[in-house]
Amino acid sequence: MVIIKIIKLSKDLVIGAWSLIKGLVITLKNCFIPAITLQYPAQKQPMTDRFRGLVDLHPEKCIICYQCVKICPVACLAIAHKQENNKKVISEFKYNMELCCFCGMCQQVCPTSAIYMNKIYEISVYDRDKTHINLLNPGKYIEWLNTSIK
Ligand code: SF4
Ligand code: SF4
Known part of the structure; x- marks a missing residue:
């Protein structure tokens, strides 16, 4: 035993x-x-080419075809246009970031690559009004660009 x-x-x-x-x-x-852990938020991982951040726009490329608006599954895009010298001109291009599901369908369907998804991922805001974005405003994402990787 x-x-x-x-x-x-x-x-x-x-x-x-x-x-x-x-x-x-x-x-x-x-x-x-060597350590692979990043000291976030001081250090940040660069986003990949296919990363889908916030919806962004090259207004000069837009031909006002409304395809992005039609395909958006959550109706978070809204465009308005006016006629100037027999030409369509965008007067409003709104994006409701609060509703966006980041599916990327708007950028896929756009025939001129006017609408695209940028690399901004730190998108928390205290003010709900900031989630309603005017895509025609060139300075719309300045606040977020300072915190996210471009
Ligand atoms: S990413 Fe998807 S949900 Fe967001 S605006 Fe584009 S189509 Fe709409
Ligand atoms: S699909 Fe592209 S070109 Fe057409 S309205 Fe949307 S952003 Fe403009």
Whole structure:
């Protein structure tokens, strides 16, 4: 009986020592690997090319075809236009960021790549009015650009 107990204890001791050595080897190996953790928010990960941030616009490219408005599943885009010298001119291009589901369908359907999704991802705001964005305003995202990776 005592011998069986000693054998079991020795077995446990060997298993415990082996697992301790394995853990120490892994720790030692990782001591020499450069850290991959970013010190967010001081350091930020650059976004990939296909990242879908906030909806943005090149107004000069827009041909006012309304395809983005029609395809948007949550109706968060609104365009208005007027006639000037027999030409259509955009007078309003609104984007309700609060409703947007970031599906990217507006940018996919746009025939001139006028509408696109930028790289801004830190989009929390205290004021709800700020979620209603005028896409024709060139300074619309300045506040967010200062905090997000461009
Ligand atoms: S990303 Fe999707 S939900 Fe957002 S505006 Fe474009 S189509 Fe609408
Ligand atoms: S789909 Fe493109 S070109 Fe057409 S209205 Fe929208 S942004 Fe303008």
